[in-house]
Amino acid sequence: MAAITAANVKALREETGLPMMECKSALTEASGNVDEAKEILAKKYKGKMEKRSGNVTGEGRIGVAISDDKKTGAIVDLRCETAPVAKTDNFIKLADVIAAAVLSQDDANPSVDVVKALASPESAGKTIADEIEAVFGVLRENIVLHSAKRMSGGFVCAYVHHDGKTGVLVSLDAAPNPESIGIDLCHHVTFTRPMAIDRDGVPADEVEKARQFAQEAAEAEGKPAQIIDKIVEGKVNAFYAENTLMEQEHVKVSKTKVRDVLSGGGVNAIHDFALVRVGG
Numbered sequence: 001m002a003a004i005t006a007a008n009v010k011a012l013r014e015e016t017g018l019p020m021m022e023c024k025s026a027l028t029e030a031s032g033n034v035d036e037a038k039e040i041l042a043k044k045y046k047g048k049m050e051k052r053s054g055n056v057t058g059e060g061r062i063g064v065a066i067s068d069d070k071k072t073g074a075i076v077d078l079r080c081e082t083a084p085v086a087k088t089d090n091f092i093k094l095a096d097v098i099a100a101a102v103l104s105q106d107d108a109n110p111s112v113d114v115v116k117a118l119a120s121p122e123s124a125g126k127t128i129a130d131e132i133e134a135v136f137g138v139l140r141e142n143i144v145l146h147s148a149k150r151m152s153g154g155f156v157c158a159y160v161h162h163d164g165k166t167g168v169l170v171s172l173d174a175a176p177n178p179e180s181i182g183i184d185l186c187h188h189v190t191f192t193r194p195m196a197i198d199r200d201g202v203p204a205d206e207v208e209k210a211r212q213f214a215q216e217a218a219e220a221e222g223k224p225a226q227i228i229d230k231i232v233e234g235k236v237n238a239f240y241a242e243n244t245l246m247e248q249e250h251v252k253v254s255k256t257k258v259r260d261v262l263s264g265g266g267v268n269a270i271h272d273f274a275l276v277r278v279g280g
Helices: 006-016 020-029 034-052 089-104 112-117 128-139 180-192 204-220 225-243 258-264
Strands: 059-066 072-080 144-152 155-160 166-172 270-277
Touching (some): 006 020, 020 034, 059 155, 059 166, 072 155, 072 270, 089 112, 089 144, 112 128, 112 144, 144 166, 155 180, 180 270
Antiparallel strands (some): 072 144, 166 270
């Protein structure tokens, strides 16, 4: 049996991030063989992950990744059990590693199983599932990948709110000038939470609800029948202006619609956007 030294235990601890006594125990069981000790730890913590898999994951972190040419981006929603764990460096890094893996593949809406099978961009020979198990070993909480999305276009930008619980990914038809217009748009989406990019994207049932409410309100107020239709159309247009991204008033540019701010920066269209909120 190979000698188990403090240096061996420390090295395994640094490589795995697991508690010192756990590493010593695994090395002892493996008669000092480091590779076997790693396998023992992996099996041990996989079993513990399965036991905690039913625990509620109400906290988490949004992770994002953008390609060097800023034409592709990815966003993921990674969940855990408690707020303190969501704020740890290990968990935050894991969310970003998963986003980088999603960025490396081609599916716009990959399933959780597909993402977990992807190669880790952080550790050679490991998958995203392996990365999740490794972080579980350190943090000891149920970790669940809730969703993942990838998008591309002429320019992609992203923003994660300071608490890590809200993130935005936006794809534009061209790079804005200045590029800060893109980040400002992400901030805008975070604040206003639009329903769609434009009128075509608004669900028909939501429009009908707005129309019906306006109709009933006008009739209840005793408005003349001949002007009710105009009142209703005005209310529906106001509904669109409030809920479609292109028609909203930009939160950072007073009395100017988002489409006009973008146009002034050389952008004519928003291809796609994602607003992702932990627990939402």
